Amino acid sequence: METYLGIDVGSVTTKLAVLDEHDELVNHVYLLTQGRPIDMIQEGLREIRKQLPAGCDICGVATTGSARYLAGVIVGADLVKNEITAHAVAALHYFPDVRTIMEIGGQDSKITIVRDGIVTDFAMNTVCAAGTGSFLDHQALRLDMSIEELSQRALVSSAPVRIAGRCTVFAESDMVHKQQMGHRVEDILYGLCQALVRNYLSNVGLGKDIQPPIMFQGGVAFNQSIIRALREELSMEIIVPPHHEIMGAIGAALLVHEEMATGGSSSQFKGFDQSEVKYRTSSFECKACPNNCEVARLSLNGKALAHWGGRCDIWERVAATE
Numbered sequence: 001m002e003t004y005l006g007i008d009v010g011s012v013t014t015k016l017a018v019l020d021e022h023d024e025l026v027n028h029v030y031l032l033t034q035g036r037p038i039d040m041i042q043e044g045l046r047e048i049r050k051q052l053p054a055g056c057d058i059c060g061v062a063t064t065g066s067a068r069y070l071a072g073v074i075v076g077a078d079l080v081k082n083e084i085t086a087h088a089v090a091a092l093h094y095f096p097d098v099r100t101i102m103e104i105g106g107q108d109s110k111i112t113i114v115r116d117g118i119v120t121d122f123a124m125n126t127v128c129a130a131g132t133g134s135f136l137d138h139q140a141l142r143l144d145m146s147i148e149e150l151s152q153r154a155l156v157s158s159a160p161v162r163i164a165g166r167c168t169v170f171a172e173s174d175m176v177h178k179q180q181m182g183h184r185v186e187d188i189l190y191g192l193c194q195a196l197v198r199n200y201l202s203n204v205g206l207g208k209d210i211q212p213p214i215m216f217q218g219g220v221a222f223n224q225s226i227i228r229a230l231r232e233e234l235s236m237e238i239i240v241p242p243h244h245e246i247m248g249a250i251g252a253a254l255l256v257h258e259e260m261a262t263g264g265s266s267s268q269f270k271g272f273d274q275s276e277v278k279y280r281t282s283s284f285e286c287k288a289c290p291n292n293c294e295v296a297r298l299s300l301n302g303k304a305l306a307h308w309g310g311r312c313d314i315w316e317r318v319a320a321t322e
C-alpha cells in the first residue's frame with residue numbers, strides 16, 4: 001500500500017501521521033517534545049513503524065512545525081512546509097467550506113482566514129504566552145490540578161469571574177485576589193478560560209475578518225471550556241474536527257502526496273532506521289544581530305546537518321539548503 005508520512009514538530013508536541021493513497025488516516029503518533037525534538041522524531045518513527053500494517057510503503061515525507069527543517073534533515077523530507085499552510089490544507093480537506101481556522105497550541109497560536117479555499121490572511125503569536133495553552137498550564141500547575149481537571153471544573157461554572165488576564169503574572173495575582181473574595185473555584189477557572197480567549201482574539205485575532213464556519217484546531221481544542229468560551233465570545237458555532245491535535249501532520253502528508261503525484265520523482269525518505277542513528281548536538285552564539293541567539297547544531301560524523309533555536313530561521317534555512 002502506498003502511504004505518505006507527515007511530521008509536525010512543535011515546541012510542545014511532536015505529531016506524526018500516515019495517510020494512504022486515498023488520504024485516509026492509517027495511523028498517527030502524538031508525543032510531548034519535552035525540549036528534545038531529535039529524540040521525539042526518532043521515537044515517533046519507531047512508534048509509527050510498529051503500528052504500520054505490513055506491506056506499507058512510505059512514498060513521500062513532509063515536515064512542518066517550528067522544527068521542520070531539523071526534522072526534514074533527519075528523515076530526508078521530500079517537502080518542508082510552514083504550519084499555516086499545513087493546517088489550512090488539512091482543514092480544507094475535512095471541511096472545504098471553512099472560512100476561519102483558529103489554532104491554539106501549547107506555546108503559540110494562529111489564525112488563518114480562508115475565502116473560497118484560499119488563504120487570504122493569517123497571524124501568528126509566538127511571543128505572548130497569555131493567548132496560548134501554556135497560560136492555562138501554568139495556572140493548573142499553581143492550583144495543583146491537571147489541565148483536564150481544570151477544563152472539567154471550568155465547564156460547570158455558572159457565574160464566571162472576570163480575570164484580568166492580559167498576562168500570566170496579572171492573571172495569577174487577580175486569581176488569588178478573587179479566591180480571597182470567596183468566589184467559587186469553578187467560576188475563577190472559567191474566568192481564566194475566558195481570559196485566554198480574549199487574549200487570543202485581541203492579539204492574533206486583532207483586525208481579522210472572523211467569519212463562520214470556524215474550525216478550531218490544536219492541542220487546546222481538547223479543552224471543552226475553551227470551546228465554550230470561544231462560542232460565547234464570538235456567538236458563532238465552533239467546529240472541532242476529528243484528530244484536531246494532529247492536523248499539521250495530516251496537512252503535511254496531504255501536501256507531500258500531491259507533490260509526489262505531480263513531481264514524478266521517488267521519495268528521499270531515509271527509512272525508519274533513522275530512529276537508531278546517534279546524532280551529536282552542540283550550540284554556538286549567533287552574532288549576526290544584537291539578539292545573540294544560542295543556536296543548536298545537529299551533526300553526524302563531524303558534518304553539520306541542521307541548526308535550530310534562533311529567534312529567526314536564518315540558520316535553519318542555511319542548514320536545509322546545504
Ligand code: SF4
Binds near residue numbers: 290292
Ligand atoms: S539567529 Fe537570527 S535573530 Fe538570532 S542572533 Fe542570529 S540573526 Fe539574530
